[in-house]
Amino acid sequence: MQSTILKTATNYLLPLLLLFSVFILMRGHYESGGGFVGGLVASIAFVLHSFAYGLEKTKILLKYPPMSFIPIGLLLSFSAGVLPMFFGQAYMTGVWSKDPLPVIGLVGSALFFDIGVFIVVIGVTLTILFTISESIDQQTN
Numbered sequence: 001m002q003s004t005i006l007k008t009a010t011n012y013l014l015p016l017l018l019l020f021s022v023f024i025l026m027r028g029h030y031e032s033g034g035g036f037v038g039g040l041v042a043s044i045a046f047v048l049h050s051f052a053y054g055l056e057k058t059k060i061l062l063k064y065p066p067m068s069f070i071p072i073g074l075l076l077s078f079s080a081g082v083l084p085m086f087f088g089q090a091y092m093t094g095v096w097s098k099d100p101l102p103v104i105g106l107v108g109s110a111l112f113f114d115i116g117v118f119i120v121v122i123g124v125t126l127t128i129l130f131t132i133s134e135s136i137d138q139q140t141n
Contacts, residue, residue: 010051035113042121073123076119
């Protein structure tokens with residue numbers, strides 16, 4: 001039996017946790033945080049949803065299997081590392097915009113690297129946790 005209180009709380013916490021994970025991701029350029037920690041917080045939001053509504057409804061909410069996030073994030077991170085080479089700089093050298101954007105600040109290749117890490121962490125964490133959850137469900141049935 002699933003708790004009505006947990007479902008109600010999840011409806012409010014899921015968007016707040018996802019927003020907070022993006023805040024942590026963006027903060028990682030200037031303070032502690034970044035793609036890894038932000039990805040873990042986003043994963044926790046979806047795990048909470050799966051506790052409240054069940055694994056199948058969470059998979060529907062995600063729209064894509066979590067494992068498909070991994071190559072997308074890896075490609076983005078790798079591309080952010082290779083980008084400086086097109087400007088005659090070494091691999092993984094930071095390339096920054098000239099003017100800061102409102103709220104975000106300076107945008108550079110490091111941001112795209114962190115976004116890639118964010119996506120990979122969500123994919124790996126949810127793949128592991130969903131696989132464990134599915135194997136437990138199969139053992140109990």
